[in-house]
Amino acid sequence: MISKVLVRLKEDVLDPAGRALTEQLNHLGFNEVKSAMVGKYIELNMDTGDREKQKERVQEMCHRLLANSLIEDYEIIHEVIEKKP
Amino acid sequence: MISKVLVRLKEDVLDPAGRALTEQLNHLGFNEVKSAMVGKYIELNMDTGDREKQKERVQEMCHRLLANSLIEDYEIIHEVIEKKP
Numbered sequence: 795m796i797s798k799v800l801v802r803l804k805e806d807v808l809d810p811a812g813r814a815l816t817e818q819l820n821h822l823g824f825n826e827v828k829s830a831m832v833g834k835y836i837e838l839n840m841d842t843g844d845r846e847k848q849k850e851r852v853q854e855m856c857h858r859l860l861a862n863s864l865i866e867d868y869e870i871i872h873e874v875i876e877k878k879p
Numbered sequence: 880m881i882s883k884v885l886v887r888l889k890e891d892v893l894d895p896a897g898r899a900l901t902e903q904l905n906h907l908g909f910n911e912v913k914s915a916m917v918g919k920y921i922e923l924n925m926d927t928g929d930r931e932k933q934k935e936r937v938q939e940m941c942h943r944l945l946a947n948s949l950i951e952d953y954e955i956i957h958e959v960i961e962k963k964p
Contacts, residue, residue, distance in 0.1 A: 798885070800920045815921070824940055826926045826933075835885045835920035836900070841911045848911075855909055 802833035
């Protein structure tokens with residue numbers, strides 16, 4: 795089962811990459827972009843049969859390694875990949 | 880309206896960051912992680928009234944700036960933020 799983790803900076807944390815991206819997009823003519831934020835996207839291919847157990851483990855990974863809870867928030871998306879016949 | 884863009888390396892592209900993350904997670908005891916991939920997560924706060932128009936514009940941004948189509952795939956998630964009263 796694949797788990798996707800989205801890690802983003804908290805709202806009040808300075809985001810120079812996001813600011814640079816906003817300016818670049820505006821410069822390219824995408825003036826409707828008011829702000830952009832650049833974070834991390836992590837895909838985990840895991841070998842657990844148990845959906846609930848996997849959710850718990852991914853939470854633990856976020857807490858211990860994937861996200862810095864002082865400055866970052868995270869969101870987890872769980873996806874079931876069906877086996878091809 | 881917020882649009883979220885997930886940018887990931889194509890399956891056959893070498894991903895040293897993902898490999899290092901897999902090793903690190905295994906080392907921490909998360910042995911059920913078979914592989915990990917590290918990509919970019921971009922959040923765009925946009926000022927378009929029109930949902931369809933926004934989808935089109937975000938596609939264009941991905942094509943022109945956000946993703947390198949030679950080595951990366953992308954996925955777009957559109958989200959409507961309801962205005963608070």
